[in-house]
Amino acid sequence: MSFAPPQARWWRPLENGKLECYLCPRLCEIPEGKAGFCFIRKNVGGRLLSLGYGRSTGFAVDPVEKKPLNHFLPGTTVLSFGTAGCNLGCKFCQNWDISKARLDERRSEVGSPADVVELAVRSGCSGIAYTYNDPVIWAEYAIDIARLAREAGLKNVFVTAGFVTPEARPDVFRYMDAANVDLKAFTEDFYRHVTLSHLGPVKDTLRWLKRETDVWLEITTLLIPGRNDADREIAAECDWIAEALGPEVPLHFTAFHPDFKMLDLPPTPPATLRRAREIALRAGIRHCYVGNVHDRDGQTTFCPRCRTALIRRDWHAVLSYRLSGNRCGECGESIAGVFHERGVPTGEVRSSGVRWRVSLD
Secondary structure, X not given: OOOOOOEOOOEEEOOOOOEEEOOOOOOOEEOOOOEOOOXXXXXXOOEEEEOOOOEEOOEEEEEHHHOOOOOEOOOOXXXXXXXXXXXXOOOOOOOHHHHOOOHHHOOOEEOOHHHHHHHHHHOOOOEEEEOOOOHHHHHHHHHHHHHHHHHOOOEEEEEEOOOOOOOOHHHHOOOOOEEEEEOOOOOHHHHHHHHOOOHHHHHHHHHHHHHHOOOEEXXXXXXXXXXXOOHXXXXXXXXXXXXXXXXXXXXXXXXXOOOOOOOOOOOOOHHHHHHXXXXXXXXXXXXXXXXXXXXXXXXXXEOOOOOOEEEEEEOOEEEEEOEEOOEEOOOOOEOOOEOOOOOOOOEOOOOOOOOOOOOOO
């Protein structure tokens, strides 16, 4: 199967012969024959084409907790995939082999939106996760898949840095049921120098998702030693989340490992993650988790009123489940999230491990 790249959305011609892409706040002005910062939105003959449409760098069946989402249908699986390229330039990127690649440099699998939905159904997944690289840059493909997925009774999960324009946001998230937004840090200096982007548009996206949509929202911050892990910055982030978004939004602090252009830094100590979680809880965040390390308490969902362990996890495995609908099985406290009516089977849900294992054939 082959795919001719379709015309992209969210662009306008400029008087100098370039095209302005206004999908993300970078607002690339793209000359004829060139692609934007993301590598996969290209000016061809005065039209902007979406090179990522129909082409994936691989598929995997993952537990939804791996996205990470701890309050969205716990214990279920999602079909995860991405394309190539990215609209950020994170020097610490943990998926740099994908996000910094051009599609013509990578092995890719080709599939229509209907093919991807059929694969998710055949794999026994409850939904589809648009992830690995930022799906904002291939939003046309994600939207077409998500619309068909919803018709098939599947859920849609968007894993993103939230660097998207107000003009594009309503269409990008129209069919999404849940999102995990990477809040990379909480200073403009970090965003400008380490991610080559800006903090303000991400905060705007977070506010919009929480206040203007029904998309279930969780937030992840990767803590990097010496770069964004100071108590003062963590406290400022937590205070902002509690005030601007509300204390019910789950927050995940995850461990950095040396990668891409930050090989000179050490991995994040588990103690840093535990300290960040304590700061969040003191700030009023009701549900804070740690990731990329083994920490059962930091991965367990507790009732904020009676402290009963409602969902015990070991890494991504759900070991026990004590919610009744969305309420604590002990005191009846309402827990924010999208939960099962009758609980979930417990036990380990394994990822398919390597991308490429699940095939469209």
